[in-house]
Amino acid sequence: MEYSARNQLKGKITSVELGAVMANIKIEVTEPNVITAVITKESAERLGLKEGDDVAAIIKSTEVIVGK
Amino acid sequence: MEYSARNQLKGKITSVELGAVMANIKIEVTEPNVITAVITKESAERLGLKEGDDVAAIIKSTEVIVGK
Amino acid sequence: MEYSARNQLKGKITSVELGAVMANIKIEVTEPNVITAVITKESAERLGLKEGDDVAAIIKSTEVIVGK
Amino acid sequence: MEYSARNQLKGKITSVELGAVMANIKIEVTEPNVITAVITKESAERLGLKEGDDVAAIIKSTEVIVGK
Amino acid sequence: MEYSARNQLKGKITSVELGAVMANIKIEVTEPNVITAVITKESAERLGLKEGDDVAAIIKSTEVIVGK
Amino acid sequence: MEYSARNQLKGKITSVELGAVMANIKIEVTEPNVITAVITKESAERLGLKEGDDVAAIIKSTEVIVGK
Numbered sequence: 376m377e378y379s380a381r382n383q384l385k386g387k388i389t390s391v392e393l394g395a396v397m398a399n400i401k402i403e404v405t406e407p408n409v410i411t412a413v414i415t416k417e418s419a420e421r422l423g424l425k426e427g428d429d430v431a432a433i434i435k436s437t438e439v440i441v442g443k
Numbered sequence: 444m445e446y447s448a449r450n451q452l453k454g455k456i457t458s459v460e461l462g463a464v465m466a467n468i469k470i471e472v473t474e475p476n477v478i479t480a481v482i483t484k485e486s487a488e489r490l491g492l493k494e495g496d497d498v499a500a501i502i503k504s505t506e507v508i509v510g511k
Numbered sequence: 512m513e514y515s516a517r518n519q520l521k522g523k524i525t526s527v528e529l530g531a532v533m534a535n536i537k538i539e540v541t542e543p544n545v546i547t548a549v550i551t552k553e554s555a556e557r558l559g560l561k562e563g564d565d566v567a568a569i570i571k572s573t574e575v576i577v578g579k
Numbered sequence: 580m581e582y583s584a585r586n587q588l589k590g591k592i593t594s595v596e597l598g599a600v601m602a603n604i605k606i607e608v609t610e611p612n613v614i615t616a617v618i619t620k621e622s623a624e625r626l627g628l629k630e631g632d633d634v635a636a637i638i639k640s641t642e643v644i645v646g647k
Numbered sequence: 648m649e650y651s652a653r654n655q656l657k658g659k660i661t662s663v664e665l666g667a668v669m670a671n672i673k674i675e676v677t678e679p680n681v682i683t684a685v686i687t688k689e690s691a692e693r694l695g696l697k698e699g700d701d702v703a704a705i706i707k708s709t710e711v712i713v714g715k
Numbered sequence: 716m717e718y719s720a721r722n723q724l725k726g727k728i729t730s731v732e733l734g735a736v737m738a739n740i741k742i743e744v745t746e747p748n749v750i751t752a753v754i755t756k757e758s759a760e761r762l763g764l765k766e767g768d769d770v771a772a773i774i775k776s777t778e779v780i781v782g783k
Contacts (some may be wrong), residue, residue: 376567377472379554379645382478383510384452391602394735396617399755400509405473410450412507412754413736415572415603415617418515422511429508433513436551437641437777438506439480441468441719442499443490444771445757447713462531464685467551478689481532481551483671483685483776486719499716504755505573505655509515518614519646520588528669535687536645540607548588548643549687563655567646570631572632573709574617577604577651578587578635579626580703583781592697598696599734600753619708619739619753635648640687641777654750655782656724672781677745682722684779694783703782710778711752713740714723714771715762 382434384410391424400424402432452463452478460510468492472499518570520546522562527560538568586638588614592615604628608635654706656682663696672696674704720773724750731764740764742772 386404398410398419400428412434454472466487468480478500481483534555536548548567558574560566590608602623605645614636628634669689672684673706682704696702727742738759740752750772764770 376646377558378512378569379548379550379558380508381551381554382559384472384476387523392736394601394737395584396461396596396601397598397734397736399504399736402509404452405476408452408473410502410507411504411755411757411760412509412515413504413573414507414509414515415517415615417603417615418509422509422513422515422519424509424511428511431485433508433510434478434502434506435644436467436481437549437640438502438775439478440448440501441470441480441482441486441490441492442501442716442773443492443495444714445762447752447753447754447762449758449761455513460532462533462669464669464671465530465532465666466663467532471542477553478745480719481554481723481777482719483683485683486721487669490717491717491719501718503710504713505753506571508571512581516644520608520612521695529666530669533601533611533640533666533668535668535689538645540588541612544588544609546638547640547687547689548645549640550643550644550645554645558645560645560647564647569643569644569646570614570638572615572617573601574638574707575614575618576584576637577618577622577626577628578637578648579632580782581694583686583689583694584682585690585693591724598737600732600737600739601734616651618651618708619653621739621751622653625653625702626649626651637650639778639780641685652780655720656744656748660775674781677748680724680745681776682779683751684755684781685776686779686781692779694781696781696783701733704773705780705782706778708739708751708753710774711750711754712720712773713742713752713754713758713762713764714773715764715768
């Protein structure tokens with residue numbers, strides 16, 4: 376399956392922090408850029424996310440703000 | 444002013460396409476990664492966005508999907 | 512690749528309407544439910560979306576509002 | 580009051596899980612489709628959400644990603 | 648029906664601008680604050696939005712960024 | 716730096732509630748309007764958010780739903 380959300384940044388997970396409902400995932404996309412993703416704890420567990428995993432950060436273009 | 448949205452990727456605009464209401468902005472954040480941002484045409488005009496501008500793509504962490 | 516966004520509703524496209532920058536896609540997920548997705552025109556064209564296509568509507572759980 | 584967000588899927592709550600700040604709500608919209616909504620704990624409590632409640636999952640069209 | 652999205656700012660529409668797919672709606676919520684909402688053209692037409700209408704701007708709390 | 720997200724409502728924080736991963740921030744923007752923002756706990760701590768702080772609630776226009 377291919378997705379309409381074209382912004383896909385590849386990186387490596389540097390930390391996973393689980394709360395009761397949400398999880399905070401840090402993804403180093405290109406040194407020194409780190410993307411923080413907040414997803415549900417159950418998705419983090421279902422995907423088995425852990426430090427060192429190769430993942431992609433996917434972002435719909437309508438969610439991006441531009442600063443100049 | 445400092446912002447709670449910590450995901451800020453610096454890059455250069457490679458194209459600006461204006462529609463009637465929305466605008467599509469391409470930002471090369473790190474070769475070969477390009478981020479597409481869709482913002483209102485009026486914001487694109489207010490910021491005077493044009494090819495070659497140094498900008499930042501700002502994304503709230505709750506908007507990021509993780510793919511593995 | 513598997514995704515953290517678990518809300519995936521399968522359906523069939525019933526209409527594609529292209530604007531200058533954005534595109535409005537109607538997806539019949541289960542009769543009589545229709546989901547409207549607004550994506551960039553370029554993503555609609557890249558995926559070659561057209562009436563009758565089998566697709567999935569994918570929604571991150573933080574984007575869902577509950578009404579009771 | 581009528582809303583601009585037209586995507587409204589009716590269903591029944593199958594689970595409510597409360598964290599410190601957020602709550603994870605499962606809504607069976609049409610068998611076997613389940614929508615996960617993450618809302619604040621205070622909204623879940625204010626609406627008195629519980630298993631078996633008839634609710635609607637409301638989603639703005641700009642939040643929907645299309646997979647094909 | 649009551650909604651989990653509790654941020655509801657009441658105001659008056661000061662302009663409606665229609666594109667091919669999207670519409671830009673300006674809502675004066677409290678002088679001199681103006682909220683811009685971008686919704687689909689079809690929703691703007693379905694609700695019959697026009698200058699002077701009393702409306703509410705509804706925003707899910709996960710969408711709000713804090714600047715200090 | 717100037718931002719494409721033009722919706723900026725100024726207000727004062729009336730409460731900060733920290734969870735394990737997320738934080739719930741109440742901002743009184745104009746009496747009696749209160750905006751709830753859910754951000755990561757780490758952003759709340761990084762900005763040192765506390766009751767009485769003067770802040771801005773920033774919202775991208777594509778995130779606003781209109782009710783009439």
